[in-house]
Amino acid sequence: MDDFALFSDSKRELWAWKRALVDRLAQLRLTIHAREAQVLPTYCGIPWLGFVVYPTHRLVKARKVRATADHLGERLDDYLAGRISFGEFDASVRG
Secondary structure (H helix, E strand, C coil): CCCCCCCCCCHHHHHHHHHHHHHHHHHCCCCCCCCCCCCCCHHHCEEECCEEECCCCEEECHHHHHHHHHHHHHHHHHHHCCCCCHHHHHHHHHC
C-alpha cells in the first residue's frame, strides 16, 4: 500500500479516521504498521518519504544522507578504478 497522511485540527477526529481505516483494511485482509500509523502534532515533524516535514520546513533524514554519501563514494571508487565512465559517475552525482 502507498503512504498517505491525514490532517485535521481535531485529535479525536484523527483517531476516529485511524480506527475506520484499520477496520476497512481488515475487511480487505490488509494491516497497517502500528508503529508508523500514529497521530502526531505537525510541529513535532512528520516522517515522510525520506524527509521529516515540519510546518515551516523539511529535513532530509540522516540515514538518507549517509546512504547517499556511501553510494556516491562507491561510484567514485568505481570511476577511479576505471569500472565506470565519467558520464556514468556524473549521472550518479546528478541523480
